Amino acid sequence: MPHHLMNLRHVPDDEADEIRGLFEDHAVPFYETPPSRWGISMGGFWVHDDAEAERAKALLEEYHRQRREQQRARYQEDLAAGRTGGVWWRIRHKPVTTLAACLAILVILALTVAPFITL
Incomplete structure (x- = not known):
C-alpha cells in the first residue's frame, strides 16, 4: 500500500528540489504527484514499501530539522541587518x-x- 510522505501544497520549489535530491542521493524509490491548480488535490511524495517509508520519513525528519535551523538563522540575520521585521x-x-x-x-x-x- 502506498505511503504518503509529504504534502506538496504550499511547498517552495527549492525545498521540493532538495527533497527530490535527498531521496535520489539515498536511493529511496519514490514517486510524486503534483498538487492541483485549484487546491483540490494535495499532491505529494509517496513510496510503496513499508521499510522504505520508514527510512524516507527518518530522512525527511532530519532534513526538516536542518532546514528549520537554517531558516531561523537566516531570519535572525535579516532581523539584525534590518531587512525584515x-x-x-x-x-x-x-x-x-x-x-x-x-x-x-x-x-x-x-x-x-x-x-x-x-x-
Whole structure:
C-alpha cells in the first residue's frame, strides 16, 4: 500500500528540489504527484514499501530539522541587518503596500457585515 510522505501544497520549489535530491542521493524509490491548480488535490511524495517509508520519513525528519535551523538563522540575520521585521517595520518600509492591504481588508469586512447591519 502506498505511503504518503509529504504534502506538496504550499511547498517552495527549492525545498521540493532538495527533497527530490535527498531521496535520489539515498536511493529511496519514490514517486510524486503534483498538487492541483485549484487546491483540490494535495499532491505529494509517496513510496510503496513499508521499510522504505520508514527510512524516507527518518530522512525527511532530519532534513526538516536542518532546514528549520537554517531558516531561523537566516531570519535572525535579516532581523539584525534590518531587512525584515514585524508590523511596524512593514508600515515604515512599505507604507503603500500596507495601506492597500488594510483598505482591502476594510472593504471586504464592510461588504461582509453590511447586510447584517442594514437589517
